[in-house]
Amino acid sequence: xxxxxxxxxxxxxEGHLRVDVEVDGGKVKKAWASGQMWRGVENxxxxxxxxxxxxxxxxxxxxxxxxxxxxxxxxxxNALQLELPVNAQYIRNMIILAHAxxxxxxxxxxxxxxxxxxxxxxxxxxxAKAASLAESLSSWSGxxxxxxxxxxxxxxxxxGTGQLGIFTNGYWGHxxxxxxxxxxxxxxxxxxxxxxxxxxxxxxxxxxGGKTPHIQNVVVGGVANALAVDSQAVLTVERLLxxxxxxDQLADFVKNVYLIDVAxxxxxxxxxxxxxxxxVDYLCVPDIPLDGRNTEFALPxxxxxxxxxxxxxxxxxxxxxxxxxxVSESVKHSWYEGGKGPLHPxxxxxxxxxxxxQDDGKYSWLKSPTFYxxxxxxxPLPRVLAMVAAGHKPTIDHATHALELVSTVAKTKxxxxxxxxxxxxxxARAVACAVEVDELARQWDLLLASMAKGDLKxxxxxxxxxxxxxxxxxxxxxxxxLSHWIVIQDGKIRNYQCVVPTTWNAAPRNEKDEPGAYEACxxxxxxxxxxxxxxxxxxxxxxxxxxxxxxxxxxxxxQPVVRVKAA
Amino acid sequence: xxxVVLGVGNVxxxxxxxxxxxxxxxQRAHRxxxxxxxxxxGTSGMELLEQLEGIDALIMVDAIRAGAPPATPIRLAGNALxxxxxxxxxxxxxxxxxxxxxxxxxxxxxxxxCILGLQPQSLALxxxxxxxxxxxxxxxxxxxxxxxxxxxxxxxxxGCGGI
Numbered sequence: 001x002x003x004x005x006x007x008x009x010x011x012x013x014e015g016h017l018r019v020d021v022e023v024d025g026g027k028v029k030k031a032w033a034s035g036q037m038w039r040g041v042e043n044x045x046x047x048x049x050x051x052x053x054x055x056x057x058x059x060x061x062x063x064x065x066x067x068x069x070x071x072x073x074x075x076x077x078n079a080l081q082l083e084l085p086v087n088a089q090y091i092r093n094m095i096i097l098a099h100a101x102x103x104x105x106x107x108x109x110x111x112x113x114x115x116x117x118x119x120x121x122x123x124x125x126x127x128a129k130a131a132s133l134a135e136s137l138s139s140w141s142g143x144x145x146x147x148x149x150x151x152x153x154x155x156x157x158x159x160g161t162g163q164l165g166i167f168t169n170g171y172w173g174h175x176x177x178x179x180x181x182x183x184x185x186x187x188x189x190x191x192x193x194x195x196x197x198x199x200x201x202x203x204x205x206x207x208x209g210g211k212t213p214h215i216q217n218v219v220v221g222g223v224a225n226a227l228a229v230d231s232q233a234v235l236t237v238e239r240l241l242x243x244x245x246x247x248d249q250l251a252d253f254v255k256n257v258y259l260i261d262v263a264x265x266x267x268x269x270x271x272x273x274x275x276x277x278x279x280v281d282y283l284c285v286p287d288i289p290l291d292g293r294n295t296e297f298a299l300p301x302x303x304x305x306x307x308x309x310x311x312x313x314x315x316x317x318x319x320x321x322x323x324x325x326x327v328s329e330s331v332k333h334s335w336y337e338g339g340k341g342p343l344h345p346x347x348x349x350x351x352x353x354x355x356x357x358q359d360d361g362k363y364s365w366l367k368s369p370t371f372y373x374x375x376x377x378x379x380p381l382p383r384v385l386a387m388v389a390a391g392h393k394p395t396i397d398h399a400t401h402a403l404e405l406v407s408t409v410a411k412t413k414x415x416x417x418x419x420x421x422x423x424x425x426x427x428a429r430a431v432a433c434a435v436e437v438d439e440l441a442r443q444w445d446l447l448l449a450s451m452a453k454g455d456l457k458x459x460x461x462x463x464x465x466x467x468x469x470x471x472x473x474x475x476x477x478x479x480x481x482l483s484h485w486i487v488i489q490d491g492k493i494r495n496y497q498c499v500v501p502t503t504w505n506a507a508p509r510n511e512k513d514e515p516g517a518y519e520a521c522x523x524x525x526x527x528x529x530x531x532x533x534x535x536x537x538x539x540x541x542x543x544x545x546x547x548x549x550x551x552x553x554x555x556x557x558x559q560p561v562v563r564v565k566a567a
Numbered sequence: 568x569x570x571v572v573l574g575v576g577n578v579x580x581x582x583x584x585x586x587x588x589x590x591x592x593x594q595r596a597h598r599x600x601x602x603x604x605x606x607x608x609g610t611s612g613m614e615l616l617e618q619l620e621g622i623d624a625l626i627m628v629d630a631i632r633a634g635a636p637p638a639t640p641i642r643l644a645g646n647a648l649x650x651x652x653x654x655x656x657x658x659x660x661x662x663x664x665x666x667x668x669x670x671x672x673x674x675x676x677x678x679x680x681c682i683l684g685l686q687p688q689s690l691a692l693x694x695x696x697x698x699x700x701x702x703x704x705x706x707x708x709x710x711x712x713x714x715x716x717x718x719x720x721x722x723x724x725x726g727c728g729g730i
Contacts, residue, residue: 041579041692043692044579044692044693044694056579056694059577059578059579059609059610060579061610062608062609062610062611062612062614063611063612063614065609065611065614102614106613110613110665110669154672154674158672192672192673195616195669195672195673196673198613198616199616199617202614202616202617203617211607212614213608213609213611213614213615214607214609
């Protein structure tokens with residue numbers, strides 16, 4: 001007898017994703033992922049000046065402000081075939097990388113670690129044992145017995161007053177929680193330290209972007225930062241030295257804490273390397289351009305078919321027809337007018353047509369994107385696998401190191417194949433983060449070297465031709481491939497479509513009724529207690545869902561924060 | 568004394584963005600004393616942690632759905648705050664709620680928190696405020712300056728107009 005479980009919403013912070021699963025024999029048999037809000041932001045852009053689009057698109061989402069700003073200016077620059085000064089690339093790259101590092105740290109510790117870590121169990125830990133365990137794995141300065149005792153006291157103060165605050169909604173004591181008390185205590189301590197450390201990443205974005213959370217420095221044609229070797233009120237060497245100091249502190253935390261914690265959690269839950277495989281067709285795009293024309297990149301990207309690294313096909317430039325021609329979106333199962341089959345984003349339409357939630361019909365506000373007619377998984381896992389396949393040495397080194405640690409903790413050899421899983425997505429995100437924080441330091445070096453040569457140029461003026469031009473802005477955002485597609489007619493926007501990472505992953509069934517990545521990855525996930533579907537949340541959270549982007553945020557009056565319904 | 572006036576909301580959804588519109592006008596039309604920082608928070612969450620850390624007072628400005636007639640001014644403080652977050656009268660409260668909970672965990676919560684806002688009329692897609700809310704904006708700005716005054720901070724109008 002099968003049982004239907006509805007979880008709505010499934011994220012701790014950005015909400016509005018609903019997941020329905022049919023559970024049979026203690027496992028998910030069938031799943032539906034549904035965006036519950038309509039996103040019509042593209043319609044606001046039509047008729048506007050393309051140079052203003054970035055400031056509007058960065059308002060789509062509170063988490064991903066910078067990524068939409070950058071994808072937007074890139075789409076216009078691609079349409080104009082505009083070359084950028086290399087300094088503008090370095091500054092944008094540092095914003096991209098600092099944002100990614102911030103996003104990954106916050107995602108792991110503050111948005112998903114508590115799916116695996118039982119906070120209340122940390123109270124039972126022996127701080128001395130926790131310290132000796134942590135010190136055996138890492139040289140991080142915040143792993144002392146004194147530190148862990150302090151954290152335990154603070155936590156017990158919270159629990160004592162009955163005010164668990166941010167920890168209220170956890171599934172404490174759930175049978176799927178398996179970490180020993182000492183590891184739980186280490187994780188809680190690092191949760192608090194991560195709150196401190198994430199600020200450094202935010203400061204980097206803030207200094208370079210002018211402001212946070214909404215950066216101000218982006219313009220079509222470059223950046224608005226005036227560079228100077230001596231003058232005040234601009235991006236000076238002195239300010240850049242402060243940025244370097246924050247980057248170094250981030251690198252210390254990412255490599256000596258985050259990567260290790262993920263390996264310890266992964267090694268402690270080896271069964272989760274067998275869960276959540278789902279779609280193993282992977283897509284990512286190259287990013288961190290090293291030239292003004294987006295033809296050389298620090299971080300490679302491309303397509304992997306069937307989970308086979310040997311099948312890797314590289315996407316070489318941000319103008320690569322292999323990517324541009326391959327993307328289309330179906331609305332067969334989405335609440336939009338359709339009937340035309342999958343449409344390329346330049347031809348994309350956004351006309352709502354709401355029905356009820358129909359299991360075999362329309363059931364989501366998300367469209368269903370495909371790459372050459374196949375659903376894809378996007379995000380840090382595809383990114384890491386593609387970089388490994390491309391022979392990117394820093395990625396291979398960090399991935400090898402992480403898998404060795406996992407193997408030590410699990411006391412069995414764990415290879416790269418384990419990454420095609422729920423826990424593997426967390427591991428890949430930590431590996432990606434380590435690669436990104438190293439690259440952030442390298443981009444800093446490149447900018448300083450360029451300035452030292454006397455090159456202070458940051459902007460090339462765009463000129464809009466008469467007639468129609470089209471462009472795509474590709475960006476490998478923290479959650480995966482983001483693309484903005486623009487059609488410009490006589491200098492005004494005629495069409496605009498954003499194909500965001502969460503749309504790829506949380507897509508409903510496509511034109512051929514094949515499930516999207518969440519739906520496919522949920523199949524087979526065990527569910528011990530249907531009204532406490534922790535295991536389902538683990539798999540969905542492993543993607544770092546950000547539905548505020550994929551759909552728009554709107555009235556939730558009188559709706560409970562979380563509705564778990566097992567019927 | 569460090570005070571943050573934080574405008575939150577999504578400016579793409581008409582009245583949903585009234586908090587952001589209010590703080591934009593506050594900055595244009597008032598001379599703010601030193602120690603008062605005005606932040607356009609949009610719909611952000613954890614990115615705001617640092618700027619809200621260890622401040623003396625946080626004045627949030629937001630669309631507040633309280634089932635009142637459009638543009639009704641609303642002030643929430645003290646015991647009303649947990650209710651505001653729990654019932655999620657505004658969709659981005661989840662993110663901010665977590666920021667405030669994190670600050671509590673760090674022992675660096677603002678000492679005084681209040682939320683000022685108007686009942687929205689329209690949450691439709693669009694970058695303009697509804698007529699009703701537009702007409703209610705001066706009252707909302709008065710509430711903000713009154714709140715600052717209650718903290719002993721004068722924010723006189725510059726005479727430039729808020730529009």
